Each structure stands twice: as structure tokens, then as C-alpha cells.
Amino acid sequence: MTVAARGSWSLRRRLVVGIVGLLAVVSVVVGVSSVVALRQTLMARLDEQVMDAASRAAGPLQGAPQAEGDQPGNRIGTLVLRTRDGVVVRAEYVTESGVDVELTDAQIAQLRALDLGQQPMTVDLGELGEFRVGARELPGRDDVAIAGLPTAEVTATTSNLALIFALVTLAALVVAALAGTQVVRVALRPLDRVTATARRVAELPLARGQVALAERVPDSDPRTEVGQVGAAFNRMLEHVESSLRARQDSEEKVRQFVADASHELRTPLASIRGYSELTRRSGLELPDDIVYALARIESESVRMTSLVEELLLLARLDAGQELAHGTVDLVPLIADAVSDAHAASPEHDWRIETGEDPLVVTGDANRLHQVVANLLANARVHTPAGTVVTVSLVRAGDDAVLTVADDGPGIPAALRPVLFERFARGDGSRSRGTGSTGLGLAIVAAVVEAHRGSVALESDSAGARFVVRLPLARPEQ
Ligand SMILES: Nc1ncnc2c1ncn2[C@@H]1O[C@H](COP(=O)(O)OP(=O)(O)OP(=O)(O)O)[C@@H](O)[C@H]1O
Ligand SMILES: [Mg+2]
Incomplete structure (x- = not known):
């Protein structure tokens, strides 16, 4: 996993992974040290037993080598190798059924080849398995008593313990992960509430x-x-x-x-x-x-x-x-406004495109009239004679869409970003000459907004095109 991927982990996940990881490390340390300590203790005891067996093999055997196999104390699995004056006098192994069997020549050779000092050591005797063997040397003569005990029991005990530890650790980790997730979730719940509050404030x-x-x-x-x-x-x-x-x-x-x-x-x-x-x-x-x-x-x-x-x-x-709140049919309102504009400037070519059906909005008739009048006044005042001005009114979903478009000179690029702001006006001679104040479109924007509508300039090189959207009145249920 990359560092970047881990960096994007949630706090919750990091805490749970941290807890579980820590627990895993602690469990492994405890488990391994327990198993190692147990193995060492068992091995030490086995070594003692090996040395005891070697002592027994060295001691009373000297007189009656024939009877040695029957000697008490040689438990199952014990192997004994006794040499006197460099000659093997006894080499046997107690089987599981308690019978002594002779060691093979290879096994004897393997045992004799060992460099056994004061401490027992582990040796693998092929089919007999692994043994811990120790030797007692009788000083003065080439006389050695070697005894061995299988390590299988120690190995089985320690591996059993290791297995139990592993299983318990695994179960503990699963429980810790589940419980940890729950605990962290509960602990961090207040943070969720902070987030939720921040989100509501942001909205x-x-x-x-x-x-x-x-x-x-x-x-x-x-x-x-x-x-x-x-x-x-x-x-x-x-x-x-x-x-x-x-x-x-x-x-x-x-x-x-x-x-x-x-x-x-x-x-x-x-x-x-x-x-x-x-x-x-x-x-x-x-x-x-x-x-x-x-x-x-x-x-x-x-x-x-x-x-x-x-x-x-x-x-x-x-x-x-x-704002007065009445119902206003935009169709006659626009027809009146266009006819006023026509009267004010017959040199312009006024065109009107509206359907027959009424388009009713809720609002203030005078102010809406002023919106249309301001847009038409702009089309009249800021364009030369002969300009075609098209006013259209259509229904688009739940909105009435009013468009006032002309093919005049259009809005200067520098003016567009501030067009609907107060006192924003072009510096053309026409604007100044007619004593314009630059409040016309600001009023349009304010009135339209007060009606929860929107106004935008969709201008291209061919002229100015203002689009006003007003939400239609909901029909009475
Ligand atoms: N149809 C149009 N064609 C070209 N320029 C326009 C058009 N409509 C508006 N403008 C430009 O936008 C500017 C701002 O218009 P607005 O209606 O806000 O103010 P005004 O017409 O200058 O003044 P007022 O409407 O208050 O008398 C105008 O000065 C003009 O330069
Ligand atoms: Mg104006």
C-alpha cells in the first residue's frame, strides 16, 4: 500500500487499524516469548533427564552389562550407548512397547561421531526421530556412556502452545477489530455532528x-x-x-x-x-x-x-x-409596452412574437411593466433608427421566457461584466446624449430577482439579446 493511499484513510480506519496492529504486535511478542520460555524450560528438564540417564548408563552397568536393558528408570524412548575401552558394549533403544531394540551400526556410528561435551545436544537419528543426547565420560579410560531422549514430546507441547496462542490471538484480533470499529464509531459520532452542522451552515x-x-x-x-x-x-x-x-x-x-x-x-x-x-x-x-x-x-x-x-x-x-402581489398576464403587458415603444420611436422596426395563451406570473404589474419598458427603452435609445427589435414571450417548463433582441451595435465587451450594476452605462455619445443614468438594467435585475426570476445578456456580434425568466404562477389547486 502506498503512503498516499494510507494518508487518505479515515480517522476511524486509522484508529481501528492502529489498535488491531498494536494488539497483534503485543500478542505475537507475548506468544513467542511464552513459547520460547516453555521450550527452554522443557529442554532444560529433558537435558537433566538425559544426563541422569547417562549417569545411570555409566554407573552400575560395569559389572553386569547383560542386565542393563531391564534396569528400572529407563523410560520409553531412552537410548543408551555404552563403550568400554573403545568397544561398544551396549547400544539399545526402548521402544514404545517397552522392548529394547539394538541400535543399528549407522546409528551407533552417528552417535559415536558426536562431539559431546558437558552439555547435551540435539541429533536427528533418521527413523528414530530427533533426540537430545548427552554423555558421561569416565575419566582415565576410553569409557563413555551416552544416553538420549526423544525431543518429540517437547516439540509437540511447544507447538501445541504456539497453535493455541495463534488461534487465540487471531480470535482476539477479530473481536478487537469489530469492537474497536464500534467503539471508535461511537467516540467519533460527535465529530459527525460537527460536520453536519458545518454542512448546514455552508448551505x-x-x-x-x-x-x-x-x-x-x-x-x-x-x-x-x-x-x-x-x-x-x-x-x-x-x-x-x-x-x-x-x-x-x-x-x-x-x-x-x-x-x-x-x-x-x-x-x-x-x-x-x-x-x-x-x-x-x-x-x-x-x-x-x-x-x-x-x-x-x-x-x-x-x-x-x-x-x-x-x-x-x-x-x-x-x-x-x-412589491405588490397580484397575478399578471405577461401577454397583454408586453403588447402594451411594445406599442408604447413604437409610439416613442416609429423609426425602429418593432416585432412581437407571443402566443395567444395567457402566461400568468405572480407579482407586481407596474414593476414588471417597468422591466419590459426599460429593456425596450434600451433597444430604442442605444440603437440607431431602422434597428429591428424583436420581443418574444414563450413558455419553457415552469417559466415564462421573455426575450428582447435587437440587431443594433450590441453591448461593448468592457461593459458586459458590470452591465446589471448600478450606474453602469456605455460611454457612447448616444448614451450620454440621452441623459441616461445607468440604472435601467439594475432596476430590471432587482425587479426580476424580487420575482424569483433571472435576467441574462445573451449577446453576440449581431446585437443585444436580453433573456428574462420568470416563474409562472402555480394554477390554483
Ligand atoms: N440594446 C442595447 N444595445 C446597445 N447597448 C445597450 C443596450 N442596452 C443597454 N445597453 C448599454 O448598457 C448600458 C446600461 O444600460 P441601462 O439601461 O442600465 O442604463 P442606461 O440605459 O444607460 O440608463 P437608464 O436606463 O437608467 O436611462 C447603456 O448605457 C448602454 O451602453
Ligand atoms: Mg436604459
Whole structure:
């Protein structure tokens, strides 16, 4: 397994693998050392028995070699090899049925060839199996007594123990893996709750408007590590919430200020317009430049009034006010708007493509009318005479799709990214000459959004093409 693959393991998996791995290492160490210790103890005892047997073989045998095989104490499996003056006088082995059998010449040769010191050693005697053999040398003569005992019993005992250890370890590992998984799962459950809270917060619309950030992690006990994570996360959420509230408050203040200022400006503007109009109509003979100045005052105050009205509308839309909720059939609304546009600019070629069926949306008829009027005004004001403007209205699923397309000069590339922002306008002479403010499309976007719709520019080189989508009113059940 690569390091990268292990790096992507979940915490849960790592903990379980860690626990099981540790347990496996500990079990193996305990098991191996126990088996080794047991084997050493058994071997030491066997060695003692071997040496005892060798002593017996060396001792009383000298007088009556014939009777030695019957000597008590030579248990089953014992082998004895006795030489006197370099001659083998006894070489036998006690079989399982307790009968002495002679050792073969090869076995005798093998035993005699051994370099047996003070310590017994292990030798493999072919078909007789493995033996632990030891020797007693009688000093002064070439007289040796060798005795041996099979190691099979020791081997069987130790391998049995090893097998039991292996099986128990295996079972313990399986149990540890299962129980560990469960324990870790329970222990980490609070982390899942932190994740779930974070996920819910991530889905909240925090970018704008009044934000209620009520989500909190339930596990915030500072005595546990996971609780500390939860507590820190909750503190962060509180901080975010208060920051958002501060942001919202200051936004609201600005909005309120704009709304108040616009509102307050309406009255003096109406006065300016009224007085200049009054003066113009007074019938007095005025010098030409005064007449011109009065006309400018009047027209600018009209322009400023509409600007102030638009700002007020935007401020109110931002605050979520100002929308009436009625049912509006878009088909006649568009027909009226196009006919108004035609009256305002007969030099343009106005075309309308709508079906017969009503397309009803829920919303504010005046504001929706303003959306269409603004788009048509743009198509009228920002394109030369003779431009074909096509307004179409179709149904697409649950939406009504209104398209205003013209084959005029199109939107300059530099303007496109900010087109729907406030006071964004082209610097063409037409735009400036007509006293445009750059609020028209901002109002379109704000009204459409307030109706839970969307507006987009799908412009190509051939002109401008605005597409407005509005959700259709649900038919009464
Ligand atoms: N159909 C169009 N063809 C070419 N340019 C357009 C078209 N519609 C909009 N524009 C460009 O987009 C700019 C922004 O339009 P918007 O309606 O927001 O403001 P405006 O028309 O300049 O001012 P206002 O509508 O407030 O009087 C315009 O100034 C113009 O340059
Ligand atoms: Mg406009």
C-alpha cells in the first residue's frame, strides 16, 4: 500500500487499524516469548533427564552389562550407548512397547561421531526421530556412556502452545477489530455532528440580507477533545453571526439613508419643476437666455426626479419592500409596452412574437411593466433608427421566457461584466446624449430577482439579446 493511499484513510480506519496492529504486535511478542520460555524450560528438564540417564548408563552397568536393558528408570524412548575401552558394549533403544531394540551400526556410528561435551545436544537419528543426547565420560579410560531422549514430546507441547496462542490471538484480533470499529464509531459520532452542522451552515445564504445563523454544534463539552472542536466551531459561528449582523445593519443604514434622501429630495424637486414651469407659462416676455435657462432647469429637474424615483425604488427593492402581489398576464403587458415603444420611436422596426395563451406570473404589474419598458427603452435609445427589435414571450417548463433582441451595435465587451450594476452605462455619445443614468438594467435585475426570476445578456456580434425568466404562477389547486 502506498503512503498516499494510507494518508487518505479515515480517522476511524486509522484508529481501528492502529489498535488491531498494536494488539497483534503485543500478542505475537507475548506468544513467542511464552513459547520460547516453555521450550527452554522443557529442554532444560529433558537435558537433566538425559544426563541422569547417562549417569545411570555409566554407573552400575560395569559389572553386569547383560542386565542393563531391564534396569528400572529407563523410560520409553531412552537410548543408551555404552563403550568400554573403545568397544561398544551396549547400544539399545526402548521402544514404545517397552522392548529394547539394538541400535543399528549407522546409528551407533552417528552417535559415536558426536562431539559431546558437558552439555547435551540435539541429533536427528533418521527413523528414530530427533533426540537430545548427552554423555558421561569416565575419566582415565576410553569409557563413555551416552544416553538420549526423544525431543518429540517437547516439540509437540511447544507447538501445541504456539497453535493455541495463534488461534487465540487471531480470535482476539477479530473481536478487537469489530469492537474497536464500534467503539471508535461511537467516540467519533460527535465529530459527525460537527460536520453536519458545518454542512448546514455552508448551505445557508449568507451573502446578503438578514441572516439567521441559528445552527450550533450540540457537542461542546470542553472536557472532551471533540467537544473542544464543537465549542471552537460554535464560537466561530457566533463571530460570523455577529459580523453578518453588523454588515446587515450598516447595509440597512445606507439603504435607509438613500431611501430617506431620495424621499426628501422629491418635494424640493417638485417645487423647482413647478416654479420653473410656472415661470415659463406666466406669459412674461423674458430674454432668450433666461427662457433657455428655465427650460434647462425644468428638464434637469425632471431628469433628477426620475433618478431619485429610481434610487428610491432600488432602495425599497433591496429592503424587500415595494412589491405588490397580484397575478399578471405577461401577454397583454408586453403588447402594451411594445406599442408604447413604437409610439416613442416609429423609426425602429418593432416585432412581437407571443402566443395567444395567457402566461400568468405572480407579482407586481407596474414593476414588471417597468422591466419590459426599460429593456425596450434600451433597444430604442442605444440603437440607431431602422434597428429591428424583436420581443418574444414563450413558455419553457415552469417559466415564462421573455426575450428582447435587437440587431443594433450590441453591448461593448468592457461593459458586459458590470452591465446589471448600478450606474453602469456605455460611454457612447448616444448614451450620454440621452441623459441616461445607468440604472435601467439594475432596476430590471432587482425587479426580476424580487420575482424569483433571472435576467441574462445573451449577446453576440449581431446585437443585444436580453433573456428574462420568470416563474409562472402555480394554477390554483
Ligand atoms: N440594446 C442595447 N444595445 C446597445 N447597448 C445597450 C443596450 N442596452 C443597454 N445597453 C448599454 O448598457 C448600458 C446600461 O444600460 P441601462 O439601461 O442600465 O442604463 P442606461 O440605459 O444607460 O440608463 P437608464 O436606463 O437608467 O436611462 C447603456 O448605457 C448602454 O451602453
Ligand atoms: Mg436604459
